[in-house]
Amino acid sequence: xxxxxxxxxxxxxxxxxxxxxxxxxxxxxxxxxxxxxxxxxxxxxxxxxxxxxxxxxxxxxxxxxxxxxxxxxxxxxxxxxxxxxxxxxxxxxxxxxxxxxxxxxxxxxxxxxxxxxxxxxxxxxxxxxxxxxxxxxxxxxxxxxxxxxxxxxxxxxxxxxxxxxxxxxxxxx
Numbered sequence: 509x510x511x512x513x514x515x516x517x518x519x520x521x522x523x524x525x526x527x528x529x530x531x532x533x534x535x536x537x538x539x540x541x542x543x544x545x546x547x548x549x550x551x552x553x554x555x556x557x558x559x560x561x562x563x564x565x566x567x568x569x570x571x572x573x574x575x576x577x578x579x580x581x582x583x584x585x586x587x588x589x590x591x592x593x594x595x596x597x598x599x600x601x602x603x604x605x606x607x608x609x610x611x612x613x614x615x616x617x618x619x620x621x622x623x624x625x626x627x628x629x630x631x632x633x634x635x636x637x638x639x640x641x642x643x644x645x646x647x648x649x650x651x652x653x654x655x656x657x658x659x660x661x662x663x664x665x666x667x668x669x670x671x672x673x674x675x676x677x678x679x680x681x
Contacts, residue, residue: 512574512679519570520672526563527665539660541618544602558602565599568592571675575628578678584631591624591671625667629674636674643670 530543533550537543547558575588597617601607604614629636643666650662 509679512577513676515570516574516672516675516679519567519574522563522570523567523668526559526567530560536654536658537661538657540664541598541604541614545605548602556603557600561599561602565596568595568599571671574675574679578675579628579632582632584627587624587628587631591621591628594621594624622664622667625671629670633674633678636677639670639673643667643673 527540530537530540530546534543534546537546544558544560544564547553547560548556550558553559569592571592572589575592576585579585579588594617598614598621601610601614601617604611626640629640644663646669647659647662647666650665651659654662
């Protein structure tokens, strides 16, 4: 059980620490994915795969074994795999704004990950439904505070925070 806490804590710290670094370096963007192309334009990271790709994919990969372990015996266990696994495809598309195929893959992956995150909580931890309401309300407050153009960023942060919180609560049961 301790490995689940450690892996989830490392993933969360790495992800939210990276988001803070991105915000400090590039300012608040309209969505988390917008940091991918920003990093690609920053030397020495001017190659296709950049820190955004590695952090996005790495933090998602760290969640796969934890989310699968917390749902052992559930017929909905596959949601614990699909939610983070699909984010790895998103991480491989930092050039989604320039490449049509990457854009399609990115959009399907991002929307799919969000859908599977919600389904993961609803079906594997129905008593945690309030997390969805709480973090969506928090995202709405942040959107009002920072401007309606930032709604996607705050919705993404709410989804990440919701999954990390749900996983921590599920581990402790």
